Amino acid sequence: xxSIALPKGRLGETAYRLLESAGYGCPxxxxxxxxxxxxxxxxRVRYYWVxxxxxxIYTERGAADLGIAGLDILLEHSPDIYRLLDLGIGVCxxxxxxxxxxxxxxxxxxxxxxxxxxxxxxxxxxxxxEIDIIKLNGSIELAPLLGLSDVIVDIVETGxxxxxxxxxxxxxxxxxxxxxxANKASFRFKNSEIGELTRRLAGVVxxxxxxxxxxx
Amino acid sequence: xxxxxYFSRAEEVSAACREIYSRYGYRRYRMNRFEEYDLYAANRxxxxxxxxxxxxxxxxxxxxxxxxxTLSIVKRADCRPGGQEKVFYIENVYRADKxxxxxxxxxxxxxxxxxxxxxxxxxxxxxxxAGSLAAISxxxxxxxxxxGFIAGLLEESGLEAEAADDLxxxxxxxxxxxxxxxxxxxxxxxxxxxxxxxxxxxxxxYPEAIGRLEAISSNDRTESALEEIRRIYSLLEAFxxxxxxxxxxxxxxDMKYYNGVTFSGYVKGIPSALLSGGRYDGLLHSFGKSxxxxxxxxxLDLLDAIPExxxxxxxxxxxxxxxxxxxxxxxxxxxxxxxxxxSVTAARGEIDPALRCREIMRxxxxxxxxxxxxxx
Numbered sequence: 313x314x315s316i317a318l319p320k321g322r323l324g325e326t327a328y329r330l331l332e333s334a335g336y337g338c339p340x341x342x343x344x345x346x347x348x349x350x351x352x353x354x355x356r357v358r359y360y361w362v363x364x365x366x367x368x369i370y371t372e373r374g375a376a377d378l379g380i381a382g383l384d385i386l387l388e389h390s391p392d393i394y395r396l397l398d399l400g401i402g403v404c405x406x407x408x409x410x411x412x413x414x415x416x417x418x419x420x421x422x423x424x425x426x427x428x429x430x431x432x433x434x435x436x437x438x439x440x441x442e443i444d445i446i447k448l449n450g451s452i453e454l455a456p457l458l459g460l461s462d463v464i465v466d467i468v469e470t471g472x473x474x475x476x477x478x479x480x481x482x483x484x485x486x487x488x489x490x491x492x493x494a495n496k497a498s499f500r501f502k503n504s505e506i507g508e509l510t511r512r513l514a515g516v517v518x519x520x521x522x523x524x525x526x527x528x
Numbered sequence: 529x530x531x532x533x534y535f536s537r538a539e540e541v542s543a544a545c546r547e548i549y550s551r552y553g554y555r556r557y558r559m560n561r562f563e564e565y566d567l568y569a570a571n572r573x574x575x576x577x578x579x580x581x582x583x584x585x586x587x588x589x590x591x592x593x594x595x596x597x598t599l600s601i602v603k604r605a606d607c608r609p610g611g612q613e614k615v616f617y618i619e620n621v622y623r624a625d626k627x628x629x630x631x632x633x634x635x636x637x638x639x640x641x642x643x644x645x646x647x648x649x650x651x652x653x654x655x656x657x658a659g660s661l662a663a664i665s666x667x668x669x670x671x672x673x674x675x676g677f678i679a680g681l682l683e684e685s686g687l688e689a690e691a692a693d694d695l696x697x698x699x700x701x702x703x704x705x706x707x708x709x710x711x712x713x714x715x716x717x718x719x720x721x722x723x724x725x726x727x728x729x730x731x732x733x734y735p736e737a738i739g740r741l742e743a744i745s746s747n748d749r750t751e752s753a754l755e756e757i758r759r760i761y762s763l764l765e766a767f768x769x770x771x772x773x774x775x776x777x778x779x780x781x782d783m784k785y786y787n788g789v790t791f792s793g794y795v796k797g798i799p800s801a802l803l804s805g806g807r808y809d810g811l812l813h814s815f816g817k818s819x820x821x822x823x824x825x826x827x828l829d830l831l832d833a834i835p836e837x838x839x840x841x842x843x844x845x846x847x848x849x850x851x852x853x854x855x856x857x858x859x860x861x862x863x864x865x866x867x868x869x870x871s872v873t874a875a876r877g878e879i880d881p882a883l884r885c886r887e888i889m890r891x892x893x894x895x896x897x898x899x900x901x902x903x904x
Contacts, residue, residue: 374799392626392800394702394778497799500669500774503731 319364377498425455579624640823651763680749
């Protein structure tokens with residue numbers, strides 16, 4: 313029996329469909345919106361609906377053997393888990409964005425508003441730029457518009473939200489997609505089951521350039 | 529392992545392990561002093577995590593609450609030719625938790641063998657590591673790895689330090705795509721790239737995995753590491769510990785200190801590695817001492833992850849003293865009950881509703897005789 317933490321929402325549903333076509337389907341999972349735990353008839357797999365930002369913690373602490381987590385969460389929290397497979401879904405970018413008319417004054421510390429302070433910090437340390445991090449929890453685009461920050465570090469999908477707020481992408485930090493992650497102890501004690509699931513899932517995932525399992 | 533009512537799992541395990549270690553000729557090392565902060569600062573890369581609790585000691589020296597015991601043992605080791613220092617310790621170490629917000633006191637059980645040591649001592653230590661895990665649970669796994677094998681492959685790449693570090697990180701993180709990309713950019717030959725990727729996919733019980741390791745060995749250094757692994761495994765079998773050994777090359781830890789075989793232990797039900805160890809000759813040499821060093825540490829605090837089966841009762845007997853019963857009579861009654869082998873707690877007046885006791889006895893005075901009587 314393998315337990316899998318799925319992120320509540322669209323990404324989790326897409327990930328589930330991949331698992332279903334890999335042979336790990338579970339009746340009622342997509343129809344019963346109140347239940348949080350689902351088990352398949354063969355007793356091979358159990359699914360949990362978990363808040364997306366929490367998938368990594370459930371997996372790291374062994375409450376779930378496997379999880380589907382976005383690379384943004386993994387880069388932000390660096391959980392002690394294995395990344396087994398890039399699912400190629402939930403594809404977006406982590407980027408620096410600013411108002412169209414913004415010019416950087418390198419004499420001052422750059423004020424960066426973000427939901428991802430660790431990612432922002434690592435990125436700017438790598439570029440030797442002094443920054444002042446403002447941790448926010450949502451609607452990050454508002455910050456530069458109100459003069460709260462100079463730039464934002466946030467996830468960008470189509471770029472429409474930015475455009476609507478007169479912001480534009482200035483630098484790309486990393487490509488983001490959803491990963492299959494595994495608890496390190498479960499990887500050992502359930503190695504053959506997890507290996508089989510990973511192989512079957514890799515078979516239904518859209519091939520990416522470079523292919524195979526991705527970790528960093 | 530039977531769950532005792534009076535000892536925590538960590539205490540029981542550590543008692544069982546210490547018994548085993550003593551039988552193999554290990555004596556207890558006790559740390560009863562504080563080290564200077566400098567000892568840990570100078571060897572930062574050997575430590576797990578980098579938050580250290582410091583305080584100002586005598587003469588204004590900066591002291592530390594120890595994050596590690598191995599450094600102290602190595603510092604004081606007398607590595608004379610032909611001699612070995614075989615010690616075990618059970619000590620609290622102080623480390624920040626993962627979020628870096630809180631410091632914790634963690635009970636660590638460890639064992640070190642230093643000095644004029646060879647393959648036999650290394651294998652014996654690994655057998656003791658396996659024995660320690662077995663004392664916790666039958667369902668354990670000991671992963672074996674060899675830094676020399678990884679170093680042998682990396683050497684062949686001819687990469688410069690920074691790129692070699694990146695390659696090491698990809699191997700350690702089981703990241704074939706990262707390896708492929710780096711090899712492509714650096715112009716590393718395809719055969720070596722395939723072998724490096726092959727290394728990341730090796731995981732499993734020794735008998736199955738060793739063949740796959742043999743297939744990717746390609747130079748003297750990897751061959752010598754391979755031979756060491758084979759000989760260690762054969763000795764582990766001789767110790768009766770060959771059954772739960774897996775091969776795995778996803779270990780991290782500074783290559784400067786860990787030069788040879790490394791190992792880590794897992795127990796079913798505990799979500800992360802409980803035991804970690806290896807040959808760390810590099811650390812010994814950095815202290816200017818000769819010989820070899822091998823050891824391991826067990827993180828006993830992780831045993832709390834296995835929920836203890838709650839006992840049905842907190843105590844056998846609650847003895848309630850009624851009005852007029854003096855303390856001496858109460859003490860005598862408690863003593864008598866304890867002599868019968870029961871656990872007893874005494875109370876007057878109110879009974880704690882949260883206390884789960886097997887039986888309640890009331891101590892009172894009989895009206896007519898003035899004698900103390902016990903009644904339920």
